[in-house]
Amino acid sequence: xxxxxxxxxxxxxxxxxxxxxxxxxxxKRGVVPGLVFIxxxxxxxxxxxxxxxxxxxQEVGIASRTLVLPESTPLNTLLKEIDALNTDPKVHGILxxxxxxxxxxxxxxxxxxxPAKDVxxxxxxxxxxxxxxxxxxxxPCTPAGILEILRLGEIPTAGxxxxxxxxxxxxxxxxxxLLARKSPGADCTVTLAHxxxxxxxALTRQADILVGAxxxxxxxxxxxxxxxxxxxxxxxxxxxxPSNPRGYRLVGDVDFDSVKAVAxxxxxxPGGVGPMTISLLLSNTVRAAEDLHP
Amino acid sequence: xxxxxxxxxxxxxxxxxxxxxxxxxxxKRGVVPGLVFIxxxxxxxxxxxxxxxxxxxQEVGIASRTLVLPESTPLNTLLKEIDALNTDPKVHGILxxxxxxxxxxxxxxxxxxxPAKDVxxxxxxxxxxxxxxxxxxxxPCTPAGILEILRLGEIPTAGxxxxxxxxxxxxxxxxxxLLARKSPGADCTVTLAHxxxxxxxALTRQADILVGAxxxxxxxxxxxxxxxxxxxxxxxxxxxxPSNPRGYRLVGDVDFDSVKAVAxxxxxxPGGVGPMTISLLLSNTVRAAEDLHP
Numbered sequence: 397x398x399x400x401x402x403x404x405x406x407x408x409x410x411x412x413x414x415x416x417x418x419x420x421x422x423x424k425r426g427v428v429p430g431l432v433f434i435x436x437x438x439x440x441x442x443x444x445x446x447x448x449x450x451x452x453x454q455e456v457g458i459a460s461r462t463l464v465l466p467e468s469t470p471l472n473t474l475l476k477e478i479d480a481l482n483t484d485p486k487v488h489g490i491l492x493x494x495x496x497x498x499x500x501x502x503x504x505x506x507x508x509x510x511p512a513k514d515v516x517x518x519x520x521x522x523x524x525x526x527x528x529x530x531x532x533x534x535x536p537c538t539p540a541g542i543l544e545i546l547r548l549g550e551i552p553t554a555g556x557x558x559x560x561x562x563x564x565x566x567x568x569x570x571x572x573x574l575l576a577r578k579s580p581g582a583d584c585t586v587t588l589a590h591x592x593x594x595x596x597x598a599l600t601r602q603a604d605i606l607v608g609a610x611x612x613x614x615x616x617x618x619x620x621x622x623x624x625x626x627x628x629x630x631x632x633x634x635x636x637x638p639s640n641p642r643g644y645r646l647v648g649d650v651d652f653d654s655v656k657a658v659a660x661x662x663x664x665x666p667g668g669v670g671p672m673t674i675s676l677l678l679s680n681t682v683r684a685a686e687d688l689h690p
Numbered sequence: 691x692x693x694x695x696x697x698x699x700x701x702x703x704x705x706x707x708x709x710x711x712x713x714x715x716x717x718k719r720g721v722v723p724g725l726v727f728i729x730x731x732x733x734x735x736x737x738x739x740x741x742x743x744x745x746x747x748q749e750v751g752i753a754s755r756t757l758v759l760p761e762s763t764p765l766n767t768l769l770k771e772i773d774a775l776n777t778d779p780k781v782h783g784i785l786x787x788x789x790x791x792x793x794x795x796x797x798x799x800x801x802x803x804x805p806a807k808d809v810x811x812x813x814x815x816x817x818x819x820x821x822x823x824x825x826x827x828x829x830p831c832t833p834a835g836i837l838e839i840l841r842l843g844e845i846p847t848a849g850x851x852x853x854x855x856x857x858x859x860x861x862x863x864x865x866x867x868l869l870a871r872k873s874p875g876a877d878c879t880v881t882l883a884h885x886x887x888x889x890x891x892a893l894t895r896q897a898d899i900l901v902g903a904x905x906x907x908x909x910x911x912x913x914x915x916x917x918x919x920x921x922x923x924x925x926x927x928x929x930x931x932p933s934n935p936r937g938y939r940l941v942g943d944v945d946f947d948s949v950k951a952v953a954x955x956x957x958x959x960p961g962g963v964g965p966m967t968i969s970l971l972l973s974n975t976v977r978a979a980e981d982l983h984p
Contacts, residue, residue, distance in 0.1 A: 503824055520814075520818030520819050520822060520824070520827075523818035524813070524817035524818030524819075524820075524821070526818075527821050533814075554886055555886045555887065555888045565823060569870070572866065572867075576882045577857075578884070585881065585883050585893065586866075587879065587882075588866065592872075592877045593849065594849045594851070599851075
């Protein structure tokens with residue numbers, strides 16, 4: 397037996413189709429949803445991510461562009477650029493690609509983006525609304541994308557036990573809150589596990605839905621998975637690979653080949669969570685435009 | 691064998707002592723920490739809570755007063771009162787007693803308090819900072835008080851499994867995040883359970899730390915508790931009691947008499963979480979004054 401594949405590319409294509417239709421409706425009313433990426437420095441992975449997101453944005457009809465700033469950009473210069481975009485009526489969404497250079501304080505930078513244009517869902521006000529269950533905020537794209545994978549993959553959630561391995565602020569913590577919400581597509585019992593968790597495998601084997609979001613290559617193996625469970629792999633880890641022209645390859649947190657033999661359903665990686673994150677970013681951007689021009 | 695009692699009154703007295711010393715230091719620098727309660731309507735329980743908190747505030751030397759508004763207060767009037775307190779330099783903390791009358795939207799009212807004076811920790815920005823692990827925000831008083839009970843009660847937390855029953859925005863959800871933090875006094879594996887959880891007792895019996903925060907009288911019984919576990923009772927439930935002059939009495943979520951026989955440590959109720967909540971409110975207020983006049 398082998399697990400059903402939760403095809404993130406296919407799910408993302410469905411969401412892109414809906415987003416594209418919403419963009420057309422906006423344009424009929426004279427509104428072109430606009431998204432600006434800010435990239436500071438020339439990290440090769442960041443360049444690749446931004447260019448992929450920009451390409452997708454253009455495919456669904458969003459006007460997007462990337463503001464590239466040098467690695468040495470002073471904080472004040474970056475904040476002024478953000479301020480200008482915050483007040484630019486043609487810009488509905490602003491995404492600051494992480495990681496920022498070490499000299500720039502994340503908290504100050506992300507809090508500068510107007511919450512109404514924070515389509516990444518990283519502003520404290522949007523995180524606060526998530527905790528409060530206030531739907532007027534933007535949800536962070538990766539956790540929201542995982543909820544969409546479960547929905548489109550027709551994975552039952554109500555009363556199911558979701559175990560999330562990894563307590564990061566971008567995925568683990570917000571995803572725990574979202575899955576525990578009293579809401580269709582959620583209503584899970586949620587366990588947040590991490591590097592200090594004792595007897596991890598005994599815990600993860602209780603999971604109906606198991607999420608790997610800890611950032612350790614191929615960490616979750618067959619022994620961690622209850623037969624029939626749904627497994628979602630969020631990890632993006634570099635491992636050395638001299639046979640690859642870049643000198644490394646990207647692998648997830650889940651040992652796909654061994655886990656797929658016991659899981660009931662599983663996301664591939666790549667091709668699972670990644671494309672969904674982008675699709676949620678674009679639907680957030682269109683919502684920002686719709687909210688501003690109702 | 692009977693559980694060790696985690697005496698919230700005694701722990702709160704220790705925190706009040708520290709707060710009182712901090713108030714004295716503020717006053718030596720000419721700063722009198724000021725706290726204003728806003729109570730809308732004449733709910734008897736709210737009157738009792740506010741008057742108890744005000745009394746404690748005065749005991750530690752905080753200048754406190756209560757603004758009482760009629761039940762029929764229009765939203766705009768309440769917001770104007772909040773605005774005036776936000777800009778009043780003598781006021782460092784503002785607490786709006788819940789529940790508000792049904793006509794007043796909670797989200798609008800609580801978001802109006804300046805985050806720097808939100809000593810209750812209920813503003814979206816402060817909830818967002820909690821999720822982000824940004825220590826510059828105010829923590830909501832009840833979850834923060836529970837962490838203090840564990841600290842002062844010398845209950846180990848790192849790597850321990852905390853099961854929280856109840857997913858409310860005031861206790862369950864923020865407490866889950868706080869207990870899962872990578873931080874001394876936290877670092878728990880955390881499970882958030884609730885009304886939709888299947889096999890609740892099988893789950894709660896795995897808990898090293900079990901928190902009842904669901905609002906159902908005496909719901910957690912001996913069968914829910916692993917021998918030796920620490921049990922924290924957050925519940926405040928009214929049950930009819932004709933023998934009581936008020937016609938009701940207050941009981942917790944934990945069936946104390948049966949649970950104390952198996953638990954290793956347990957909070958009484960009353961006298962456990964309640965006094966700690968007040969002590970955290972007052973220490974938040976002094977911190978607001980210290981932050982404003984460093």
